[in-house]
Amino acid sequence: MPVIALAVVIAAVLIVVWIVMNKPSGDTTEPQTQQTEATSKEAGLKETEALPGVVVKQINKPKTIDYNDLAKETIMKDLMATRKKDIGLDKSVDLVVKSNETFTVGGNTVSMEEVIEQAFAGKGKVLEKELDESGAQIPKAVTTYGVYVVQPGDNIWNIHFRMLKEFYSRHGIRLGETADEPESSGLSSGVGKILKFSEAMVIIYNIKEKKVTEDVNIIDPLSKVVIYNMDEIFALLEQIDFNQVGRLRFDGSNIWIPVH
Numbered sequence: 418m419p420v421i422a423l424a425v426v427i428a429a430v431l432i433v434v435w436i437v438m439n440k441p442s443g444d445t446t447e448p449q450t451q452q453t454e455a456t457s458k459e460a461g462l463k464e465t466e467a468l469p470g471v472v473v474k475q476i477n478k479p480k481t482i483d484y485n486d487l488a489k490e491t492i493m494k495d496l497m498a499t500r501k502k503d504i505g506l507d508k509s510v511d512l513v514v515k516s517n518e519t520f521t522v523g524g525n526t527v528s529m530e531e532v533i534e535q536a537f538a539g540k541g542k543v544l545e546k547e548l549d550e551s552g553a554q555i556p557k558a559v560t561t562y563g564v565y566v567v568q569p570g571d572n573i574w575n576i577h578f579r580m581l582k583e584f585y586s587r588h589g590i591r592l593g594e595t596a597d598e599p600e601s602s603g604l605s606s607g608v609g610k611i612l613k614f615s616e617a618m619v620i621i622y623n624i625k626e627k628k629v630t631e632d633v634n635i636i637d638p639l640s641k642v643v644i645y646n647m648d649e650i651f652a653l654l655e656q657i658d659f660n661q662v663g664r665l666r667f668d669g670s671n672i673w674i675p676v677h
Contacts, residue, residue: 482520504647505587509580510563525624535629536620563645569638576643577612607662614672620644
């Protein structure tokens with residue numbers, strides 16, 4: 418019996434020694450949160466984004482549209498071609514931008530939101546902004562604008578006339594080169610009246626001084642842009658029956674369109 422008891426004791430001691438010798442020197446199991454944090458760091462995320470229970474949404478801001486990219490074969494050039502096709506214009510506008518986007522000309526970046534606010538203020542109006550219960554601004558419906566970069570030799574009349582010719586061309590109507598000139602009586606032609614009225618519908622923006630200008634006669638090349646609210650322009654032109662264009666009336670501020 419003493420021999421058996423001794424053997425049991427020795428066996429027990431050996432088991433204890435084996436367990437101690439094979440026990441890991443430290444806990445190699447990392448908490449799940451640490452693993453998540455490490456993975457997040459590898460993915461380039463901020464540490465706060467790895468906090469459990471926090472839902473992170475990435476906000477993709479609209480990219481700045483660079484006028485200089487139009488001379489290269491770029492994604493931006495393709496985007497402008499697609500947008501121009503959608504509105505049915507090509508040569509009469511250089512850029513088609515949304516009201517929540519920015520664009521760059523010659524290194525000067527222009528925010529459409531700032532331009533629109535300035536234009537409203539210049540007319541004595543306030544651009545209203547809706548807020549939700551938390552006080553955050555409710556995004557407005559996105560509006561499409563056509564932007565033409567003024568070139569040497571341009572004047573506001575010819576810029577508008579070029580756009581008008583392209584609009585009617587897509588409707589199968591060709592405007593002659595003298596369609597905008599006064600009639601033999603000396604009175605403005607119907608096309609001329611549309612052009613005069615359109616002067617009040619556009620925004621002329623000085624991209625270097627970053628301000629809206631009301632002087633439609635002084636157009637500085639590559640420093641000013643003419644901005645069209647395409648929704649407003651098209652809404653006006655679609656109302657006009659070109660066969661009745663000679664019956665248009667314009668008093669310097671308002672235009673009267675004959676009823677069909």
